[in-house]
Amino acid sequence: MKESPKVLVIILNWNGTDDTLRCLDSFRKVEYDNFDILVIDNGSIPGSADPITDSFPEITLIRNEQNLGYSGGNNVGLRHARNISAAYALLANNDTTVDPQFIQELVNVAESDPRIAAVGPKVMQLDAPDRIWAVYGAVNFCQQLVKVWGYNKPVTEFSAQKDVDFVVGCGTMLSMKAATDVGEFDEQFFAYHDEVDWCKRARDKGYRVVYAPKALMWHKGCASTGGFESYYNPALRYLVARNSVLYAKKHARPHEWLKFIVSLVVSLPVGLLRKAVTGNIRGYAFRFRGVRAGFTSCEIPFEELGLR
Numbered sequence: 001m002k003e004s005p006k007v008l009v010i011i012l013n014w015n016g017t018d019d020t021l022r023c024l025d026s027f028r029k030v031e032y033d034n035f036d037i038l039v040i041d042n043g044s045i046p047g048s049a050d051p052i053t054d055s056f057p058e059i060t061l062i063r064n065e066q067n068l069g070y071s072g073g074n075n076v077g078l079r080h081a082r083n084i085s086a087a088y089a090l091l092a093n094n095d096t097t098v099d100p101q102f103i104q105e106l107v108n109v110a111e112s113d114p115r116i117a118a119v120g121p122k123v124m125q126l127d128a129p130d131r132i133w134a135v136y137g138a139v140n141f142c143q144q145l146v147k148v149w150g151y152n153k154p155v156t157e158f159s160a161q162k163d164v165d166f167v168v169g170c171g172t173m174l175s176m177k178a179a180t181d182v183g184e185f186d187e188q189f190f191a192y193h194d195e196v197d198w199c200k201r202a203r204d205k206g207y208r209v210v211y212a213p214k215a216l217m218w219h220k221g222c223a224s225t226g227g228f229e230s231y232y233n234p235a236l237r238y239l240v241a242r243n244s245v246l247y248a249k250k251h252a253r254p255h256e257w258l259k260f261i262v263s264l265v266v267s268l269p270v271g272l273l274r275k276a277v278t279g280n281i282r283g284y285a286f287r288f289r290g291v292r293a294g295f296t297s298c299e300i301p302f303e304e305l306g307l308r
Helices: 017-027 050-055 069-083 102-110 176-182 194-204 234-251 254-278 281-296
Strands: 007-013 035-042 060-064 088-093 096-098 116-125 128-134 136-139 146-148 171-175 208-219
Touching: 007 017, 007 069, 007 102, 017 035, 017 050, 017 088, 017 096, 035 069, 060 069, 069 088, 069 176, 069 194, 088 096, 088 102, 088 176, 102 116, 102 171, 102 208, 116 176, 116 194, 128 208, 136 194, 171 176, 171 208, 176 194, 194 208, 194 234, 234 254, 234 281, 254 281
Parallel strands: 007 035, 007 088, 035 060, 116 208
Antiparallel strands: 088 171, 096 208, 116 128, 116 171, 136 146
C-alpha cells in the first residue's frame, strides 16, 4: 500500500500550557498514520512548558528565546518540516482541538490537485461545539481589511468545498512544495493577517487555497492576546489595525487603496465615539496607534502590549 503523505503538525505555545495540553490530547486521538507533532515554545516563562514534554514525550519541542509571533514561530516550524521532508505542514493554534479524521480530510483535499497550496477546516467554537467560529475569508479593503464568514452559524452550514481568498490561520495546512515556492510568512506582521498575506502570495503564483468543510476543528479564540471575549484588548486591536495597513501597502491596487483609506477615515472617529460610550475606549485607542504604526512602519511596542 502507498504510504500516506508525511504531515508535521506545528503548534505554537506562549504561556498557554493548559491549552496546549488539551490540544495535544486531541491529536493523540487522530486517525492518521503518518504525522509528527512539533511544539514551538515562543519564549514562555521559564519552566512553564515543561509539563508539555512530561505529558507528551513523543512530541518534539523547540524553545525560542522570545515570542516571535504567529509568523516567526511558524517559520521555525516550516524550516523543521523541510528538514524532515514533510509533504505538509499543519499549523494548529494551541487553543484548538480536532476531530479524529481532521488530518485525513485535509490531506484528501490537498492531494486532489498539486496546485493546492493551503487547505483550511471548518472551525467551530470550543464553548459552543455546534456553532461555527469561522470558515474562510475574503479581502474587501474595508475598515478591517477582510470579511470572515460563518461566525455563530450552525455547523450544518457552509458544507461545500470551495476555493477562497484565504483560510483561517488557526488550522491551516500548507503544501511544503508550495511553501518552498511561495516563501515563508512575512515576519513584519508578527500576528494577524500574516496568513492572509501568505495565501495572497500563493494565489498570485497560480496556486489554489481551498476550504475543506469535512475537516473539523474547535477553537477557543484569541487566547494569546486575551481571549475572544476580550476582543477590544490593546494587543489585538493594535496588531489587526497595523497589519491591515501593511497588507494594503503590499497588495492594494489604486482603487482598492482608495477604498481602504476612505473606510478608515469614516470608521475610525465613529468607532471611537461608540467605544467611548460602551467603555472600551482604551482598547480602541490602540487601533488608532496601530493604523499610525502601519503607515509609519514603527516597531511594535511588545512590552507595552504584553507580548514579550
